[in-house]
């Protein structure tokens with residue numbers, strides 16, 4: 601039912617769909633954890649805007665936010681609550697001088713077809729800066745912060761990135777190359793992803809972590825050891841990285857996908873303390889809180905490296921509208937996509 605028209609003549613529906621948490625996730629994620637529900641699109645109050653969602657971010661961390669034992673430093677989703685975070689959309693109605701109809705905006709409005717809220721919650725973005733608005737829905741701040749500020753990657757480093765074809769890993773490896781790393785090695789879950797890392801993302805070498813032991817692969821590719829490890833996986837890959845750490849290696853511990861996907865209590869890696877001590881390995885876990893400094897550092901380097909032709913934005917856009925979001929998150933966790941994943945919500949945008 602459409603009752604209103606925006607200033608540019610586009611119809612705004614009275615109600616729209618959103619994806620909510622139906623049931624907390626335990627172990628492997630199932631479709632029963634999600635509900636696609638109809639919700640009202642209210643009239644905007646003073647200072648508010650109505651935004652049509654064009655694209656939303658799909659990320660591994662959302663699975664953690666669906667669990668009762670979520671450890672992330674952000675509020676987990678509650679049952680009945682709209683899921684998702686990052687979204688880009690188009691302002692359709694505005695009761696604020698800060699934003700005009702047609703402006704492209706980024707927000708944390710999540711997995712809904714429309715959102716309504718105070719203009720301050722929407723950040724105007726430049727539609728012409730990138731070839732697609734999904735460039736704004738990247739895991740870049742985490743990749744840049746982890747590589748530059750935590751691992752302090754630089755000239756001459758031999759670097760290993762686990763989960764390298766994923767959203768964070770595919771950017772982290774490129775950040776290391778752009779900052780002068782001598783060699784960047786990536787691990788991923790299929791031959792196609794391994795080829796993608798080397799042929800399209802500029803990794804020097806890559807291997808499928810299903811092929812042989814991780815430690816043997818690393819010893820072959822980095823006989824003098826690794827100086828930097830950027831870890832999104834944990835488990836066997838973390839244990840192997842400790843075994844091949846060069847003296848004073850820096851480990852930026854970003855994620856633990858191999859344990860996040862399961863309720864198994866034994867999913868955490870064993871820590872070979874004596875090697876960490878005698879090799880003087882610096883193990884640093886970190887959480888990127890998307891501070892203005894972190895966002896700014898990523899935006900500046902991303903724009904510069906893209907313009908210089910040194911960087912690509914690895915991404916997958918999932919089609920099919922809002923009802924495909926539960927399938928998309930499950931497929932992402934099964935390794936079906938490459939790079940940063942977003943879903944197109946509004947048809948034709």
Ligand SMILES: NC(=O)c1ccc[n+]([C@@H]2O[C@H](COP(=O)([O-])OP(=O)(O)OC[C@H]3O[C@@H](n4cnc5c(N)ncnc54)[C@H](OP(=O)(O)O)[C@@H]3O)[C@@H](O)[C@H]2O)c1
Nearest residue numbers: 660742766767768788789832854855856858886887888935
């Ligand atoms: N510390 C922070 O501030 C921060 C911020 C954002 C994200 N993170 C974390 O960073 C990690 C990566 O996030 P992302 O959004 O970039 O996700 P992602 O890597 O795009 O996640 C999906 C990929 O993970 C791999 N994967 C899934 N299960 C695996 C397993 N058991 N073992 C090995 N690989 C597995 C799959 O690739 P393959 O086909 O290669 O297996 C899949 O394509 C997550 O742990 C996330 O929570 C941390």
